Structures are given as structure tokens and as C-alpha cells.
Amino acid sequence: xxxxxxxxxxxxxxxxxxxxxxxxxxxxxxxxxxxxxxxxxxxxxxxxxxxxxxxxxxxxxxxxxxxxxxxxxxxxxxxxxxxxxxxxxxxxxxxxxxxxxxxxxxxxxxxxxxxxxxxxxxxxxxxxxxxxxxxxxxxxxxxxxxxxxxxxxxxxxxxxxxxxxxxxxxxxxxxxxxxxxxxxxxxxxxxxxxxxxxxxxxxxxxxxxxxxxxxxxxxxxxxxxxxxxxxxxxxxxxxxxxxxxxxxxxxxxxxxxxxxxxxxxxxxxxxxxxxxxxxxxxxxxxxxxxxxxxxxxx
Numbered sequence: 001x002x003x004x005x006x007x008x009x010x011x012x013x014x015x016x017x018x019x020x021x022x023x024x025x026x027x028x029x030x031x032x033x034x035x036x037x038x039x040x041x042x043x044x045x046x047x048x049x050x051x052x053x054x055x056x057x058x059x060x061x062x063x064x065x066x067x068x069x070x071x072x073x074x075x076x077x078x079x080x081x082x083x084x085x086x087x088x089x090x091x092x093x094x095x096x097x098x099x100x101x102x103x104x105x106x107x108x109x110x111x112x113x114x115x116x117x118x119x120x121x122x123x124x125x126x127x128x129x130x131x132x133x134x135x136x137x138x139x140x141x142x143x144x145x146x147x148x149x150x151x152x153x154x155x156x157x158x159x160x161x162x163x164x165x166x167x168x169x170x171x172x173x174x175x176x177x178x179x180x181x182x183x184x185x186x187x188x189x190x191x192x193x194x195x196x197x198x199x200x201x202x203x204x205x206x207x208x209x210x211x212x213x214x215x216x217x218x219x220x221x222x223x224x225x226x227x228x229x230x231x232x233x234x235x236x237x238x239x240x241x242x243x244x245x246x247x248x249x250x251x252x253x254x255x256x257x258x259x260x261x262x263x264x265x266x267x268x269x270x271x272x273x274x275x276x277x278x279x280x281x282x283x284x285x286x287x288x289x290x291x292x293x294x295x296x297x298x
Contacts, residue, residue, distance in 0.1 A: 020272075020273060020276060021268075021269065021272050021273070023276070023289075023292065023293070024272035024273050024274075024275055024276045025272045026292040026293075027272075027275040027276060027279065027288055027289075027292055028271060028272055028274070028275050029292075030288070030291050030292050031106070031118060031121075031275050032118075034118075034121045034122075034125070035114070035117040035118045035120075035121040036117075037121070038117070038120055038121035038124045038125075039117060039120075039121075041124070049130055049131065049132045050127065050130055050131045050132065051131075051132055052080060052127075052131050052132075053080065053081040053082075053098070053131060053132070053133050053134065053135070053239075054078065054079070054080060054081065054123070054126060054127075054128050054131050054134050054135075055078070055079050055080075055081050055100060055134065055135040055136070055137065055241060056076060056077065056078055056079075056119065056123060056128075056134070056135070056136045056137070056148075056152060056155070057076070057077045057079070057100075057136070057137040057138065057244045057246050057247035057250075058074070058075070058076050058077075058119070058136070058137075058138050058144045058147065058148075058247060059074075059075050059138070059139065059244065059247045059248065059250070059251045060072040060073065060074050060075065060141075060251070061073045061075060061251045061254050061255045061258070061259065062255075062259065063109070063255070063258040063259045063263070063265060063270060064259070064263065064264050064265065065109075065264075065265055065266070065267050065270065066264050066265065066266055066267075068267065071109060072109075073107055073108070073109050073254060073258065073270075073274070074107065074108050074109075074110070074112065074115040075105065075106075075107045075247065075250055075251050075254055076105065076106050076107070076115065076118070076119035076122070076247070077100075077103050077104070077105050077246050077247045077250050077282075078103070078104050078105075078106075078119070078122050078123050078126050078128070079100040079101060079102060079103045079104070079246055080100070080101050080102045081098045081099070081100060081101075081135065081239070081240065081241060082098070082099060082101050083096045083097070083098065083099075083239055084096065084097055084098070084099040096239060097236055097239065097242075098236075098239045098240050098241045099241070100241060100245075100246040103246055103250070103281075103282055104122060104126065104278075104282035104283075104284055105250055105278040105281050105282045106118045106119050106121075106122050106278055107254060107274045107275075107277070107278050108274070109267065109270055109271055109274065112143045112146065112147055115147075116147040116150060116151045117151075119147070119151065120151040120152075123151075123152070128152075133156070134152060134154070134155040134156070135155055135156040135157075135158060135240050135241060136148040136152050136155045136156070136157050136158070137158045137159075137160055137241060137243075137244040137247070138157075138158075138159065138160065138244065139159070139160050139163040139244065140159050140160075140163055140164075140167075140222060140225075140226055140229075145157060145229075156235065156240055157228070157229045158229050158230075158235060158240065158241065158242065158244075159226045159229045159230055160242075160243050160244040160248075161232055161242040161243050162243055163244075164194060164199075164226075164230060165187075165191060165194070167219055167222050167223070168187055168190050168191060168194065168202075168219075169187060170219055171190075171202075171206055171216060171219035171220075172186050172187050172190075173215070174206075174209065174210075174213040174214070174215045174216040174219075175209070175213060175216075190202055194230060194232065195232045195233055196232075196233050197230065197231040197232065197233055197234060199223045199226065199227035199230040200223070200224065200227040202223045203220045203221075203222075203223035203224035203227060204220075204224075206219055206220035206223065207220040207224075250281060253277075253281055254274075254277060254281075257273075257277050258270060258273075258274075258277075275288070
């Protein structure tokens with residue numbers, strides 16, 4: 001262990017676990033208090049709006065809870081959006097796009113309502129209510145957009161581009177066998193339509209095709225429901241994010257800690273470790289630690 005290597009302090013695995021559970025429990029309690037305070041704290045209407053842009057991305061990861069089975073750990077990330085120059089192979093020029101920086105995370109093993117409170121509290125701590133423009137990204141799950149409407153009204157809502165393309169591939173199977181040149185041509189043509197903001201047209205075409213192609217109506221519903229969240233070319237030109245890679249990466253890091261081979265958790269054990277994991281991932285551990293532990297002054 002690092003403590004032993006650096007400080008000559010030996011802790012057994014069982015002692016380290018008990019300490020993690022004790023302090024993780026305190027961090028969880030502090031997180032819950034922050035959530036309640038954020039709901040009750042009045043908005044300061046006199047504070048000037050910042051030109052900074054903030055974003056939120058939401059996703060879920062499945063972990064195993066003993067006695068309950070596989071349960072969803074809901075994960076959220078709050079981040080700043082800053083311009084970043086990349087080479088666009090589509091047009092052969094350097095362009096500015098938005099990218100996520102300064103990420104912080106929250107997670108909750110349970111329903112969307114308490115998770116939404118925690119994420120809103122973190123957004124408010126990051127000054128969400130006093131920036132000019134905001135964005136919420138997700139994979140299209142209904143619970144994500146319900147929370148976005150409830151907690152982050154007025155934000156640009158965006159379905160992750162890569163998830164949207166996955167639904168295009170699924171829709172294509174109603175017309176062409178997977179992996180065939182015809183399938184690739186269909187996907188390429190419709191991906192261009194999707195990028196240009198014509199998701200509703202795709203939905204209408206799929207709905208019409210459903211009369212003779214079983215299954216096309218399911219994907220038609222996906223694009224119809226989310227078409228206003230799929231104006232990708234316009235969003236990119238305005239410097240917003242198109243993909244939710246920041247939360248996909250975050251979910252993988254949570255899964256690496258909680259869903260490794262053979263991992264089985266008690267509910268309490270997982271819940272009290274989650275805030276530690278979130279604090280470490282978002283480089284917030286020192287701040288959170290100081291809020292639950294008063295170190296003696298040097």
C-alpha cells in the first residue's frame with residue numbers, strides 16, 4: 001500500500017475497508033445534506049451571468065447487490081465546455097468544437113429523483129444557475145430527459161451522436177442484411193441526414209417503411225421522440241458537444257471499481273464507497289475530505 005511505502009504506516013485490508021466505510025458514510029451524509037440545501041437555497045437573482053458554459057451528462061452502470069441482483073448505479077458529470085481546435089476530415093480544415101473540461105461526478109444507487117437532487121446540488125455548487133448557457137447530454141433514455149426538464153430546464157438537450165448512429169444501424173437491419181454494401185450505403189446516407197438535423201424526416205421514412213418492414217416503427221419512435229435533441233451540425237457550429245464521451249468514460253471507471261469479475265456488494269458497502277470513488281474521479285477528494293474531517297492545524 002502507498003501508506004506503507006511512503007509513510008511506513010501499515011494497514012491491513014480489513015482495517016482499510018472499515019476506514020473507507022466509515023469516512024465514505026460521512027461523505028455520503030454530507031452529500032445528502034448538500035442535496036437538501038440546494039433544493040431550499042434561494043436563487044441570487046442579482047448575480048451577473050457568467051459567459052462560461054457548463055454541461056451535464058447522465059448515464060447508468062449495472063452493479064451486483066447481494067440479495068437484490070443487478071442494480072443500476074446512476075452516474076452524472078458536471079463539466080465546463082471550452083473551445084478546442086481539431087482538424088475536420090469532412091471539410092479538410094481546422095475547426096473549433098466544444099470539449100468537456102474540469103469534470104466532477106456524482107452517483108446514486110437508486111431511483112432518478114434522489115439522483116437528480118444530488119446532480120443538481122453539484123451543478124449549483126459549480127455555479128450552474130449563473131452561467132449564460134448550459135447543455136445536457138444523454139443516450140436517449142426517458143429518465144434522463146425527465147430529469148433534464150425538471151432540474152436543468154432551459155438547457156440544450158442533446159442525444160449522444162454515437163448512440164443515435166447505433167439506432168441508425170438498428171433501423172438499417174429492417175432493410176438490408178448486416179455488413180452488406182447496401183447496408184453501409186444506407187447508413188452513410190442517413191447519417192448525413194441525421195447530422196444535418198433531419199431526424200424527424202428519418203422518423204417519417206421509417207414509419208412509412210414499417211408498413212412492410214417489421215421493426216422499423218420502433219426506431220422511428222426513437223428518432224421522432226428525440227428529433228429536437230439531434231441538431232448536430234447546428235450544435236457543432238455553435239461550439240456545443242455532440243458526444244457524451246465524458247460520462248461514458250466516467251461510467252467505465254465506476255464499473256471498473258464496482259463491477260469487476262466476481263464483485264458482489266452489500267447495498268450499504270456500495271453506497272458508502274460510491275462518494276469516495278466520485279470524489280477521486282473528479283479531483284474533488286481534498287475538498288470533500290475537508291468538509292467531513294477537521295484536520296488539526298500545523
